[in-house]
Amino acid sequence: MKAIGFKTSLSIEEKDSFIEFETAKPIPGAHDLLVKIDAISVNPVDFKVRQSSAKDTVLETPKIIGWDAVGIVQAVGEKVTLFEVGDLVYYAGDITKQGSNAEYQIIDERIVGRKPKSLSIEESAVIPLTALTAWEILFDRIRINAEKDKGKSILIIGGAGGVGSIAIQLAKKIAGLTVIATASRPETIDWCKQQGADFVVNHKDLVASVREAGFQNVDFILDFVDTNAYWDTMVELIKPQGHIASITGSSEPVVLNKLKSKSVSFSWELMYTRSMYQTEDMIEQHNILNIVADLLDDGLLKTTLNLTLDGLTADNLKKAHQLLESGKTIGKIAIKF
Template sequence: MKAVIIENYGSIDELKYTEVDEPKLKDNDVLIEIAATSVNPVDWKIREGYLKGMLDYNFPLTLGLDAAGTIKEIGKKVTKFRVGDKVFTRPDITRNGTYAEYVAVDENLVAKKPENQSFEEAASIPLVGLTSWQCLDDFADIKQGDKVLIHAGSGGVGSFAIQLAKSLGAWVATTCSTKNVEFVKSLGADKVIDYRNEDFTHVLADMDIVFDTLGGDIQTQSYDVLKEEGVLVSIADQPDQELSQTKKVKAGYVFLEPDGEQLAKIGEMIEQGKIRANVGTVMKLEEIQEAHRLSETHHAKGKIVLRVG
């Protein structure tokens, strides 16, 4: 099958579109013929070796952590799916990835594709959807009426998180650049802060939750807008626990765990029209170098989707 691999950690030049063996099916696996996958910042962070202290990979390595496609084969212990089912998934990060024509995934990490979504739209959802769910619902225990700040609202995670928070009854503020103000408003944001012209610490206060997607100084400044007993949840950096105690807030770093049941719930919300996919750019799988280059700018609007085959 065709796939994109890396044989060493390094630059974009390490990405090679080539022929590899099809993945081997375990008893609880489904084999998915991938119609579309997508690019996430974690992909090029893995490629560059930033996570090698956390994740032990063997080379050659196929990257990619989102997939939508059709089940072509099932393991002998699979009970939830049949050949021909249209599905989407965020596979286990420790197995080979989704920049490929086929991927083998444990059935517990797979969900039926929302019927009102194309394969390209569905492929944009798993990682950002599960990340938003596990940060806002699992960690922050978001409730109706909560005031929530979501940093970088026009990005892949941010654009999904805004919609999820709104669908759960929260009041949502977000930050973005001037060109994306109308876009994040269209997602339901109640307060939009153009970071080029405004300092969010000057216009917000007493927030119940801050969802930090940027880290660094932005994370540190976020404590200033949280109320006591508020929650700071980050996917960028581990928050300073000493500062968190001083500020009397709950703070933590969330690293996504794939979960088919949660993904199915997200799929239901999408079918109900509560959340929509945000596909910003569609490319072919063989254009992977250009896709990574765009992702690394941090200025991609919505998700970068790769059409396979």
């Protein structure tokens, strides 16, 4: 089968930052599906792994990355019960396994959902990773309850990005929250409003901007940009007994002591935790993806696709990574095979 990968971590402008190669079609294990991939999308995790996983070394076998895909089930493992050959599926994958930048992939059925019926393959391909991340951070980490928390305020730092775009929709339309999103350019401000943000504030002077919007403090904060860069700002803006959650990680220790006087909770979210550790509730990602598919088909959520590239090629992956690395992308990028 055809695949795109890399043997060493290079700048995306370098000729061999991605290479096309042939490799054997994988064989599904007991709980695995073999999926013929029709479309993928790219996420910031892709370029971060490409930049860091083969530094100062040359891999013997190219590494295949990619964590979003839509395709058709071609074969199933002996213990598979959730899907059959011929089913259309979508998923975000497992960071410990080979990725989706290939014609075929094996994937554990417990982290796969049915493709939304109303969306094209490219519209569907951009959903899984961001929807799982946004759903988990809202409902599994902060544990927002639509009945008791309806109308409360949430600040989403990084509203126009892939995760931010779907988080705005979920927070507004499913949780019933008052959504404040950050953006600074006219096009990103418009995008956040299109996703359902009630207020759009400027991240360059966030405290002043939030307060100008009429909020002295907010109940919840989601950080999709940089935990430490915004830490003091989040500490200032969060309400006593509020909750802050982040997906960005931190190269330096986070000063949790600053939350003590307000009795504020803090959570990390990593979409790969369930698959990486084979948690008892791993099948929840299957359930979430199916719920999200229903919400998309019912028109309560919409795709965050903003650009489609045609063809599984090294050049298209380079272009997508270049756009992501610029930090200026709005919504999501798909590659249709």
